[in-house]
Amino acid sequence: MTTWHYPANSTPRDNWVDVIDHSIPGWKHTGLRIGNLTPSQVQLQLPSDDVERIVIPLAGRFQVATASATLPLAGRPSVWSGPTDIAYVGPHTPATVTGSGRFAVAEAHATQDRPPRLVPASSTPIELRGAGNVSREVRNFGTPGNLDAQSIIACEVLTPSGNWSSYPPHKHDRELAGVETELEEIYYFEMRTRPGAVIPERSAPIGYQRVSSSDNRPIDVLAEVHDGDSVLVPFGWHGPTMAAPGYDMYYLNVMAGPGRDRAWRITDHPDHAWVRDLWEIEDVDPRLPFGS
Numbered sequence: 001m002t003t004w005h006y007p008a009n010s011t012p013r014d015n016w017v018d019v020i021d022h023s024i025p026g027w028k029h030t031g032l033r034i035g036n037l038t039p040s041q042v043q044l045q046l047p048s049d050d051v052e053r054i055v056i057p058l059a060g061r062f063q064v065a066t067a068s069a070t071l072p073l074a075g076r077p078s079v080w081s082g083p084t085d086i087a088y089v090g091p092h093t094p095a096t097v098t099g100s101g102r103f104a105v106a107e108a109h110a111t112q113d114r115p116p117r118l119v120p121a122s123s124t125p126i127e128l129r130g131a132g133n134v135s136r137e138v139r140n141f142g143t144p145g146n147l148d149a150q151s152i153i154a155c156e157v158l159t160p161s162g163n164w165s166s167y168p169p170h171k172h173d174r175e176l177a178g179v180e181t182e183l184e185e186i187y188y189f190e191m192r193t194r195p196g197a198v199i200p201e202r203s204a205p206i207g208y209q210r211v212s213s214s215d216n217r218p219i220d221v222l223a224e225v226h227d228g229d230s231v232l233v234p235f236g237w238h239g240p241t242m243a244a245p246g247y248d249m250y251y252l253n254v255m256a257g258p259g260r261d262r263a264w265r266i267t268d269h270p271d272h273a274w275v276r277d278l279w280e281i282e283d284v285d286p287r288l289p290f291g292s
């Protein structure tokens with residue numbers, strides 16, 4: 001059975017910290033690279049292939065260079081500081097990333113050439129989704145309304161300690177016109193101990209990710225996730241994504257699928273869809289947005 005939970009540093013390749021791609025059985029449409037640039041590793045290469053990419057600074061400053069453009073990314077101190085500028089690189093476009101710090105590259109299969117471009121942090125829509133202990137912050141830098149692309153959909157979600165995210169459980173694993181789109185999804189996590197806490201010498205932030213079957217395709221994931229882990233959702237109900245008390249949770253979502261329509265359309269789990277009604281009578285968590 002294919003493993004869907006990949007701990008940090010478990011899939012290194014070609015000087016990348018981690019690489020998730022179609023080499024994993026049952027995985028076809030999306031990918032993720034995590035890079036770390038240091039004085040001893042000054043650049044990383046992105047190949048020319050049938051893949052469109054978004055370069056996302058996690059902590060640090062970077063530059064993305066192609067044959068036709070040089071895109072400077074001011075970046076940010078950390079994912080908790082606020083949104084970041086990002087660089088889009090279309091398929092069949094080799095690129096070199098230089099700079100200092102840690103960054104992610106979200107990937108999706110694509111064939112339509114598009115020019116490289118920089119999307120500033122100021123253009124990222126910030127959504128406060130949910131209410132009460134289901135409140136989370138969504139940074140929609142790579143969604144259809146904000147980024148012109150062929151296949152890829154990407155966003156960041158930040159969840160305060162003790163809250164549930166990706167809730168109610170939902171799915172997007174079939175094509176149903178106007179109702180649901182078929183999308184693979186990657187969750188890449190970063191975690192921190194909640195600010196203001198008296199941090200003991202041993203502090204290892206944790207969260208949990210749930211994925212379960214929605215039809216006759218079996219999948220059963222209840223993963224304890226740590227800083228730098230990834231969980232893959234090929235199909236099925238996913239959620240809740242839980243930030244344990246004492247620990248704030250960040251995750252990067254990368255989605256794409258085989259359909260012609262680049263859209264995020266979901267079906268809520270029928271047993272739990274009613275939870276959305278509570279958002280009308282509860283306030284958004286005052287700890288949001290992060291970095292404000």
